[in-house]
Amino acid sequence: MTIFSCYIFLIIIALGGIGVDVMRHERDRARLQGVLDRAVLAAADLDQTQDPKDVVMDYLTKEGLQDYIDRDTDIIVTPEFSGEENIGPLGYRIVEATARSSFPTQFMHLSGIDTLNVQAHSVAEERIGEVEISLVLDVSGSMNSYNRLVDLKVAAKNFVNQMSANTRDGDLSISIIPYATQVSFPDSMLPHLSLSGQNDHANCINFSDDEFLTTSMDLGRERERTLHMSPWPWSSYAFDLRAENKRVYYEMCDDGVLIEEGETDGSVSRNNREILPFQKDANAINTYIDELRAWGNTSIDIGMKWGAALLDDSTADMISAMADGSESATVPSEFADRPSAYNSGDAMKVLVLMTDGANTDQGAIKAPYREGPSNIWWNGAEKVYSSYNDSTNQYFWHHEGIWQDHAYGAQPGSEYEIQTRVRVCGYYNCWYEYQTETKEEGGNAARLDYAELWEQTSVRYVRNLLDDWMGSSAAGNWYNSVVDWTYNDTKDQRVRAMCDLVKSPERGAYIYSIAFEAPESGATLLDYCASSDNHFYKVGDASNELTIDEAFSSIGSSIRKLRLTQ
Secondary structure, eight states, X not given: OXXXXXXXXXXXXXXXXXXXXXXXXXXXXXXXXXXXXXXXXXXXXXTOOSOHHHHHHHHHHHTTOGGGOOTTTSEEEESSOOGGGGSSSSXXXXXXXXXXXXXXXXXXXXXXXXXXXEXXXXXXXXXXXXXXXXXXXXOSGGGXXXXXXXXXXXXXXXXXXXXXXXXXTTTEEEEEEEESSSOXXXXXXXXXXXXXSOOSSXXXXXXXXXXGGOSOOOTTXXXXXXXXXXXXXXXXXXXXXXXXXXXXXXXXXXXXXXXXXXXXXXXXXXXGGBOEEEEOOHHHHHHHHHTOOOXXXXXXXXXXXXXXXXXXXXXXXXXXXXXXXXXXXXXXXXXXXXXXXXXXXXXXXXXXXXXXXXXXXXXXXXXXXXXXXEEEEEETTTTEEEEEETTTTEEEETTTTEEESSOTTSSTTOEEEEEEEEEEEOSSOEEEXXXXXXXEOOSOEEEEEHHHHHHHBOHHHHHHHXXXXXXXXXXXXXXXXXXXXEOHHHHHHHHHHHHHHHTSTTTOOEEEEEEESOOHHHHHHHHHHSSSGGGEEEXXXXXXXXXXXXXXXXXXXXXXXXXXXX
């Protein structure tokens, strides 16, 4: 019994000793980790003029832990500069350090474990000297539902204020890219772009497929300028505003017409829907955000293209010209050297992508229907159309329903005959018969250029007009030859390609994405785009109560000046 009791006592002592060794191990590990965390934070500070490696070693030396780290192999500084060389233009520093130690066990050696190893690893970075942010915001028609646009404005303005309050003047530039069916750019960008299909109203670009395989934007490349037109195929979009001398609404490229206010003459400034490039004044940015209006389809791909291009130094010449310090300059002169090159370290680059929907269809006018004379004539005095059939060399007068050898009004004052069906009644019954009526041609016919035609008349209306003599099938084929559609699956592929490029290590940019009460397809796409799971925010989902304001606030907090990343 005495021997058994001794065994029990020894077991208790051994177990207690093991616990002491474990506690000592955790104590030493916590101490080493704490000192190392403080060391790398101090070393990563851009205001720190000492060599970052010396700073780390100094912290450990003061705690008597210098023997547990190798200055040359265990401390990594990125970029490989130190002291004064790393202050200013590089704009970021990452310090990574690993320390290792071991101590002899007091009790565990009885079981064959003579030492316990202790390791601490820490990384800190500072990279928020200069910051370039592209806010790519959905302003499609669905944003008018459930107070979404109102909530977005509040959240976006709070984000602007948060970022502005935590960066030095001139360090932070914010570009806002509102997108719906298309993305409109300001007139100040026009002189720096080479565009075909000029018009006075629509400031949008029809990007080619290959342009979604790069973040750059070759300013010298000729691109199609989106025409001011309404291409939608449905019969409810068969409208004509030429008699009222107004431009089409539900247009592909927004020109600032506020449909909800009944404006269709372009009298409303379109600044509330155009790109706002490289601004620093929080009040001016917030005033712009307040004026945003929502309507149209959803083209996340075009929003991403412009957002990425305004972070790419391929647009630097354009921004420099817009920031020349003149009275007409639309960009502050501090940003004349922006955007910097991706991954140059000159500035932290952030793209915030937000949507409440998913990609929808987008139309464009095909060649040869973009420019040059059309086969449609307009008589403004009589407010009637004529259309030309080149296979018969005849003109159809749509208001009369007859063929002639010239457009109505091309020979004003001349007479023409028309057969009219009239109802004639005798003593006992009535019947219909045709009578010849002589009329005089009025007004003057003017051949419309295609740009003029689409500006005031929807494509569907012209299709229905031609249906008068072509027939429905042929008119439908004509419509398909005029409008080129880009569908949602293609647009999704474009978005994924652009997001892969922006968040790639070669560019060193961050993508934060916000799915704001978006359908599953839209949320899935934005989840893919985010730089990581922590960069994606699903707002309004039943599984969480996160608001869009909280999402933007979280994004602002994650772009803080100094943070411990691991």
